[in-house]
Amino acid sequence: MPELPEVEVVRRGLVSWVRGRTITSVDVLDPRSLRRHALGPEDFIGNLQGTTVDDVVRRGKFLWMPLREAGSAAAAAGDAATAVPRVALMAHLGMSGQLLMQDPSVPDEKHLKVRLRLSPGNGMPDQLRFVDQRIFGGLFVTDLVPTDDGGPGGLAESPRPLIAAEAAHIARDPLDPAFSVELFYSRLRKRRTGLKRALLDQGLVSGIGNIYADESLWRAGLHYARPTDKLRRSEAERVITSARDVMRDALAAGGTSFDSLYVNVNGASGYFDRSLNAYGREGQPCTRCAAVGINSTIRREQFMNRSSYTCPVCQPRPRNGRW
């Protein structure tokens, strides 16, 4: 479930099932899914067993669960205020990762990689399973670190002062209430690259992948090759507003899924694929052009070794000297 809306669908599903539950045991069925956990499966398992899931947090496409240690001094003293989680179970879904809540009676999925057994929870499923066909995703335990990514024009970190270390290098995403267009624009203007490459750069704005980059650019009526250092402030604002709108709409539809690989924690697919205007629509009419009687078809081009979909009429390619 790759881009932001799909990861957020998972986060929302997960939080009601796992918050407050204790991880009783862990099965690592394929250590390749722990590639980013440097100390290996035993360490991974040891770090998780006996901890309690405090929350489920997301930034961009990274998802993590801050963990409370059962045996910590603060917890033993009953001092909830100081029992602040210091570590988190991090998940990145990559291209094909899934987090599924399953009853123990459900047979193992073909690509089941890691199984977490949880303390009993009022009839809720007792297993959290990480399933990943292509193994580009993974799980690992990491520290929670303070981050200062407000910067000029940025806002102070309000809801979550701590960020999982491996997600500290990425920027806020457009659905983050503290996302700053001002900061985005000032960073964007310093880049000398094309707009789509910038949108896909998680250090500049996170959560946007190939689908939502194309959809955001289409909504904003901007071409992917528009040079970032010459972009107008109004255009930068428009593409971010478009990204936010399209991702909110996608979220409301349960995300985008073309097949059973992209499902929520209960295994259900979203239906935003029906609302896509550019991505995957090669040869089909541009809906915006059609609405005003213009005949235009969506074009597919290779860009950054992947497909880009644009309308040649309402997203004109930049020409030298213009813009």
Added chain:
DNA sequence: AACGCGACCTGCGAGC
């Protein structure tokens, strides 16, 4: 800096 690649993987459909 920025970019172009290859690496990491499995599976599916198209075409022969």
Added chain:
DNA sequence: TGCTCGCAGGTCGCGT
């Protein structure tokens, strides 16, 4: 029935 090829919602790290 096979085979090869191209393609897929991502990220990281290496060269230049």
